[in-house]
Amino acid sequence: MRRLRDPETGCPWDLKQTLTSLIPYTIEEAYEVAAALTEGDMRAIKDELGDLLFQVVFYTQLTNEEGLFSFDEVAAQTADKLIRRHPHVFGDNTAQSDAEIKAQWELIKQQERAEKGETHSVFQGIPGNLPAILQAQKLQKRAANVGFDWATIGPVLDKIQEEITEVKAELAAQTIDQEALESEIGDVLFAVVNLARHAQVNPEHALRRTNLKFKQRFQAIEKRLAEAGKSAEELGLEELEAYWQEVKRDSLA
Numbered sequence: 001m002r003r004l005r006d007p008e009t010g011c012p013w014d015l016k017q018t019l020t021s022l023i024p025y026t027i028e029e030a031y032e033v034a035a036a037l038t039e040g041d042m043r044a045i046k047d048e049l050g051d052l053l054f055q056v057v058f059y060t061q062l063t064n065e066e067g068l069f070s071f072d073e074v075a076a077q078t079a080d081k082l083i084r085r086h087p088h089v090f091g092d093n094t095a096q097s098d099a100e101i102k103a104q105w106e107l108i109k110q111q112e113r114a115e116k117g118e119t120h121s122v123f124q125g126i127p128g129n130l131p132a133i134l135q136a137q138k139l140q141k142r143a144a145n146v147g148f149d150w151a152t153i154g155p156v157l158d159k160i161q162e163e164i165t166e167v168k169a170e171l172a173a174q175t176i177d178q179e180a181l182e183s184e185i186g187d188v189l190f191a192v193v194n195l196a197r198h199a200q201v202n203p204e205h206a207l208r209r210t211n212l213k214f215k216q217r218f219q220a221i222e223k224r225l226a227e228a229g230k231s232a233e234e235l236g237l238e239e240l241e242a243y244w245q246e247v248k249r250d251s252l253a
Contacts, residue, residue: 001057001058001061002061005061005062005065014058017058017062018062019059019062019063022055022058022059025055026052026055026059029048029051029052029054029055030052032048032051032052033045033048033049033051033052034204034208035048035208036048038205038208038209038212039212056071056074057071060074084108084112085105085108085109087104087108088101088104106145113125122142122143122145122146123139123142126138126139126142131204132189133189133193133203133204133207134204136189136190136193136194137193137196137197137203140193140194140197141197144197150198153195153198153199156191156194156195156198157195159191159194160188160191160192160195163184163187163188163191164188166184166187167181167184167185167188170184216251217244217247217248217251218244220247220250220251221240221243221244221247224243224246224247225243
């Protein structure tokens with residue numbers, strides 16, 4: 001990385017990058033890691049993790065050049081944080097159950113935020129530009145930590161039904177208010193993320209798996225149609241649905 005950034009012999013593209021110009025590439029690499037993990041391709045996972053690590057190396061080369069901090073300092077700070085947040089491993093704390101460890105983790109994070117002088121809000125520190133599903137998870141988790149949460153999953157399911165009813169009401173209106181409809185659909189999505197949290201399912205992972213499943217099944221339909229000299233555009237919904245059910249049965253067999 002130092003050679004790539006060398007002012008005389010380095011790469012012109014690397015030399016013109018800044019901490020902010022790299023942001024889109026970092027986000028892209030993180031999503032490519034997630035895609036490789038979802039697909040379970042170990043060679044791709046290894047490759048994409050390397051690309052993501054390169055982003056960290058790139059950032060710390062830039063900050064090192066500016067006399068701010070180095071890669072080693074970033075790694076050391078992360079190690080210190082892990083030790084501080086795991087007193088049941090590195091210290092004398094006796095927390096053992098998942099619930100005790102989770103409560104301990106959140107208490108330590110609250111103390112860290114207080115030491116930084118951050119304003120007192122359960123949502124302090126949650127970035128506003130996170131992907132919506134991840135942000136919903138974090139908001140719900142923080143609220144749950146102070147008791148704003150249902151104790152069982154039943155009311156969560158009821159809430160989803162309530163929100164779907166409100167969507168239906170908006171769709172049944174004589175004149176559809178798109179802004180109100182968007183709001184109600186957002187409420188449904190938020191409630192489904194809450195269901196995933198209560199069920200201990202990662203909603204991002206679950207949706208990625210479903211996206212992959214949908215893609216693979218529809219591509220299987222396209223393959224069968226191509227073998228029959230047909231295309232999806234030529235068929236109606238009923239015919240495509242029949243192919244879909246056939247592919248689905250085969251995939252479950």
